[in-house]
Amino acid sequence: MIENQTLAQKLQKYENSDIIPxxxxxxxxxxxNESLTKRCETLEDHMKRNRPMHQISVDSESRESVQRPRSASFSSPPDDVDGPPPTRWERFQNHFMDKFFTLMADFTEEGEESDSDAPTEGDExxxxxxKENLKRFQAGYEPGLLFCKAMSALVSWKSTxxxxxxxxxxxxxxxxxxxATLLIGLLLWYLTTTYFISRGWTIQFSFLPYHLVEVTQDERPPxxxxxxxxxxxxxxRRVQNILGSLAxxxxxxxxxxxxxxxxxxxxxxxxxxxxxxxxxxxSGSMLLTLIGLFLGVKIFLINPVLKKYPRLKAKYSFEEKIFREAPTAAQLEQRRAIEETQQFLVPDIEGITVRFNGEEMQDSEPASKRFKAFAETFNVPESEQPLSxxxxxxxxxxxTKNTVTGAFKNGRLYLTKSFLCFEKSSLSKDGNMLIPLKEILRIEKAKPFNFMPGSGMSIEIHMASADxxxxxxxxxxxxxxxxQLMEGWQAAQRAIQHRSSSSNMETTPSTSQGDVRSRAGSHRQASSSHSEAGESDSESAC
Known part of the structure; x- marks a missing residue:
């Protein structure tokens, strides 16, 4: 597979390259190349013709330089420089100007010309x-891994x-x-030990309990x-899981x-x-001292206890709460989707049991991992479980009749207390569908294609939010x-109507309640006046 991929990349590179340029x-x-070859030939011919004259001039110059005194050779100025030699101040000025112009040239924005402008993708x-890079990477991170394991063994009180x-x-x-003195001293100690180790010494002394760390040797055959x-x-897979965990x-x-x-x-x-x-x-120094003392107590005393007792760690470890309770981006998106579906939930009615097939619609069993996966698939609350x-x-x-490709999507249909859920057979969630029972206008039997025999094996769901x-x-x-769909839909409609009627009764305007109370009071006053009049008439009659 890797060789085929490499060959395909090379072939694509050759196909994309333009041959004419x-x-x-x-x-x-x-x-x-031809012009340079001709120039070289003419220069060689010219040098061959002038070689005797050039040899004579070189010999004469060498004799004059030998006969010249040694002191004069030091004091004589160069051939290409006229006048006296430069002074120290002039040499300093020349050196300073060279350094200055070199520094100014480094501040230019133009970089060195590279052979290829496009960035390379690296090796094939x-x-x-x-395998070689894996070995190099393992050899590079093993010292750091051993140090982390030794530090973990130290703070875990494995060596008391x-x-x-x-x-x-x-x-x-x-x-x-x-x-700060301790930190600098530890760095000096580390560099000193590495210096002696680089000189061939064997130093096994360490403050950390390396002898308690298990070292695994990976010896694999070809x-x-x-x-x-x-x-x-x-x-x-490892890279995928590590990057996912870090994300x-x-x-x-x-x-x-x-x-x-x-x-x-x-x-x-x-x-x-x-x-x-x-x-x-x-003061700042006292505050840093208090923070350092708190970190020491937490690292050496509190963390080992919390690590030993997981229940205490789950309750009192702030870091554990952050990485356990804080949501990821996917969980946050799922939470928002669940909040959006809250408006379509069928309410639970106190004192009234909505039955489905002779059983209660709400499943009394606790939500298992399977039902949690169902809730995560459709972004619904965990209380929304498939009915019996x-x-x-x-x-x-x-x-889907209006499309040729993707007109048929196989899957499974689930009915909950509030939703009709369709799960596509593939692993992707793009084809999943969530239909609230509140939005359903009617459910009908259907025959999708007239040329098919029989009465059809289909059901049409008409919704208020879809054309x-x-x-x-x-x-x-x-x-x-x-x-079963009709029974579940009608039960949901009855529950919704009962909740709306009860809410309307509870939210009756206060003015009407005052009118009713005033009417009841006037009725009571009238009845009392009639009773008093009757009593007076009876007394007069007596």
Whole structure:
């Protein structure tokens, strides 16, 4: 595969190259070569004719230089310079002007001419080069990886003596304000040890517990063709996963700083406000000392405890909360999509049980990983689970009559309490469809093509937000699916109407309530007056 790709790139490069300018340039080079050859021949002939005269003049000059005294040779000025030799001040001026003009030339924007203006893509993709670069990369990052593992072993108290000594030294140095001195001293110690190691010494002493770090030696036999292909796939997968993980972490930090989780960012904001107010009353050196002491306690004491007890880490580790609760870009987009679907949810009615096929519409089982994946696929809340009988979905085909290509999309149809969901069989989510039951005007049986035998195996969904109905065909047991869809849609409509009627009763204007109350009060007053009049009449009669 790699060799074919390399050959294809070379072939494309040759096909894209223009031959006519190359031929013209080749002809120009040939003409220039012929003219230079003729000039060289004429110069050689001229030198052959003038060789005796030139030899005589050279011999005479050499004799005069030998007879000339040594002191005179030092004091005599050069042949191409007239006058006395330059003084020290003149030599200094010449040197300074040369340096000045060289420096001014470096500040010009024109760079050196390169052979090719277009940037090169580097070496071709080959298994040999890939394996070699992998070995070089591994050899480059292994020292840093061993250092990180040794530091992790040190702060994890795997070597109690080393960790206790490091903790005491660190806290004492920070308390005395020698943090910069400690850092510079460690750098000097590292460069000193590397100097002696480069001179052939063997130094095994170290403050870090390298003896507790496991070193794995990778000894692999020569690779076959299939192993090479697997190597390319393995490297591509590793690169993909590493880049994806780094992108997730960066997106989490970005969204955390932009208040996508207000409670989490608010705690950081509050701590920063407290630190800012404290910095107004505490000197800078004391503030740095307090920060250093806090970092020492956190790194050497708090983090090992949190690492040992995961429940405490999940509750009290601020970094863990950031990378666990802060959303990525995909999760944020999914959250926004779920918020948009909230308006189409069928309300839960207290005291009324909406039944479907003799069972409650809301599934009483807790949401499993499968239902969570279903919710992520259609960007709906986890409470929207497929109803009983629809958990496996119904095989069908989404038919689009106005297109020739992509007119048929195979998939599965799911019915929830609030939505009718179509999932395309391919892995892409582009063909998935989410139809709110609120938007459905009517559901009809259909026959997509008249030339097909039978009554058809399709169902048309007419929606208020679409001009054309959505057609699902290729359904086995179409009539049963139609009855279940009608029952679920009608149950959702009843729940929506009940909620709207109850909300209308609750939101009756206060003026009408006052009129009713005033009418009731007047009625009570009239009845009381009538009763008092009756009592007076009875008394008079007596």
């Amino acid at each position: 190359l031929l013209k340039k080749l002809e120009e080079e040939r003409d220039a 993709l080959t298994v040999k080069k890939l 003596s080393n960790t206790f000594l490091a903790f005491v030294i660190y806290m004492y140095v920070v308390w005395r304000g020698w943090s 690779l076959s063709m299939s192993d090479r292909f697997q190597l390319v796939l393995h490297v591509s 997730d972490q960066m997106e989490k930090v970005h969204n955390f700083l932009y208040w996508t989780n207000p409670d989490l960012t608010k705690s950081l904001y509050t701590n920063l406000v407290i630190a800012f107010v404290a910095s107004l009353f505490i 009988g629809w958990k496996e979905g119904k095989r069908c085909t989404l038919i 054309k109905p959505v057609l699902f065909g290729g359904m086995l047991r179409r009539n049963l699916i139609y009855d």
